[in-house]
Amino acid sequence: MTVPPSIVPPVALPAQATAATTTADGILRRQRARESSARTYARSFPIVPVRASGMTVEGTDGRRYLDCLSGAGTLALGHNHPVTLEAVRRTMDSGAPLHVLDLATPEKDDFTDALFATLPGGFADRARVHFCGPAGTDAVEAALKLTQTATGRSGLLAFxxxxxxxxxxxxxxTGSVAVKERVAGGGAEVTRLPYPYAYRCPFGVGGDRGAGLAATYTERLLDDPAGGVVPPAAMIVEVVQGEGGAVPAPDDWLRTMRRLTSERGVPLIVDEVQTGVGRTGAFWAVEHSGITPDVLVLSKAIGGGLPMAVIVYDEKYDGWLPGAHTGTFRGNTLAMAAGAATLRFVSAEGLSERAAVVGARMTARLDSLRADLPAIGDVRGRGLMIGVELVDPEAPSDACGARPADAELAVRVRAACLDRGLIVELGGRFDATVRLLPPLTITDEQAEAVVDRLADAIATVSKDAAQGRQA
Known part of the structure; x- marks a missing residue:
């Protein structure tokens, strides 16, 4: 398999400051010397972007990359989309205050109108919105505090x-042990429930049966007087686990979680920080199953590429006192303007439906490569939220037919993708899943190029690995 030449035509990109001519090596060296050891993406991608347009990122050396990271799903329209740029410029030129805490502004009012217009009807009719600090994690904190305040309980159900x-x-x-084990109290008052993961089923059976067992286990545990679970303040769930490896929840299972929580008076929080704004093929991922949550956690794409986070919740839970959850940067006027423009553009242009079509095509093609590329253990996802789990093809399979994850192979594939002009990131339980989060504006030609480059990287790295084992 050969790598196709770049299919991205030359585009008019904004002029850069002369600092952009500084060598990438020097900038990266200074970053290593001055930034914390907790930096992440900078370790995986030794490039220094200076220009970006749509799905294309250009480094200091003039080399271009197809970006399948999209700011971890933040850039629904890709980099520097004209719709968001125009909204930002218009707002700046208007003289509007750029920072007003949580005061009412025309931009905030307009964003709220745009957001509520996208919500499922039954939810929007009784919804309240709270503007949080600019990161999704702060919106999660707000959702937890909201439900704890409303119920008077403290325990939580998570997956x-x-x-x-x-x-x-x-x-x-959060489920990851590695990021929690060094933090005191990192798992306090949280009951961990099994998330249905067909390829690595926690019950060793997979498929619909595994999802059914996960639901049954949850129901029995909650009703067991000796199960150790005190009535909780909330259940929090992702419709598609992003960092968890693009693992989608079956619609029937999600409907069961809604039934279980409703029957027991437990608020259901759905974290749509990464799945929202068309990413999964519906504007909000809950629409696939038809459930109505009590709280939606939203961030990333809702700000049009700028920092913003909110929770939207059923008004019956609105029992907060003034200042119960606050923060300095709740009033990002530019993000509200860019976000409103993005929400309306995604709706008007049918980009949710486009994500469903293109994502299904990419997923099907990737899945068809498994016969020729046995290092591909599983291909999954929903819409343009796709995961390709890489495995050791020579290791024995487990009861579900899954081979051991190969994290080392995945790291080498990520580097090989970068060599081919493709930016992808890893995730999943063992950091062995290649995750694809392209912008919703991806063209058919770009989608083909992404699959071609990824397939070529996997084939080359797998061949090298096999030769290394034989040597």
Whole structure:
């Protein structure tokens, strides 16, 4: 398989400051010397972007990359989309205050109108919105505090494989052991429930049966007087686990979680920080199952590429006192303007439906490569939220037919993708899942190029690995 030449035509990109001519090596060296050891993406991608347009990122050396990271799903329209740029410029030129805490502004009012217009009808009719600090993790904290305040309870139900953020409460409901084990109290008052993961089923059976067992286990546990679960303040769940490896929840299972929580008076929080704004093929991922949550946690794409986070919740839970959840940067006027423009553009242009079509095509093509590329253990996802789990093809399979994850192979594939002009990131339980989060504006030609480059990277790295084992 050969790598196709770049299919991205030359585009008119904004002029850069002369600092952009500084060598990438020098900038990266200074970053290593001055930034914390907790930096992440900078370790995986030794490039220095200076220009970006749509799905294309250009480095200091003039090399271009197809960006399948999209700011971890933040850039629904890609980089520097004309719709968001025009909204930002118009707002700046208007003289509007750019920072007003939580005061009412025309831009905030307009964003709220745009947001509520996208919500499922039954939810929007009784919804309240709270503007949080600019990161999704703060919105998770707000959702947890809201339900704890409303119920007078403290315990929480969360799932294996979950990712909800890095602040204290959000970290508590996050599943990753590595990021929690060094933090005191990182799992306090959280009951961990099994998330249905067909390829690595926690019950060793997979498929619909595994999802059914996960639901049954949850129901029996909650009703067991000796199960150790005190009535909780909330259940928090992702419709598709993002950092967990693009693992989608079956619609029937999600409907069961809604029934279980409703019957027991437990508020249901759905974290749509990464799945929202068309990413999964519906404007909000809950629409696939038809459930109505009590709280939606929203961030990333809702700000049009600028920092913003909110929770939207049923008004019956609005029992907060003034200042119960506050923060300095709740009033990002530019993000509200860019976000409103993005929400309306995604709706008007049918980009949710486009994500469903293109995502299904990419997923099907990737899945068809498994016969020729046995290092591809599983291909999954929903819409343009796709995961390709890489495995050791020579290791024995487990009861579900899954081979051991190969994290080392995945790291090499990520580097090989970058060499081919493709930016992808890893995730999943063992950091062995290649995650694809392209912008909703991806063209058919770009979608083909992404699959071609990824397939070529996997084939090349797998061949090298096999030769290394034989040597």
């Amino acid at each position: 294996t494989g979950a990712y909800h953020g890095m602040t204290a409460g959000a970290l508590g409901v």
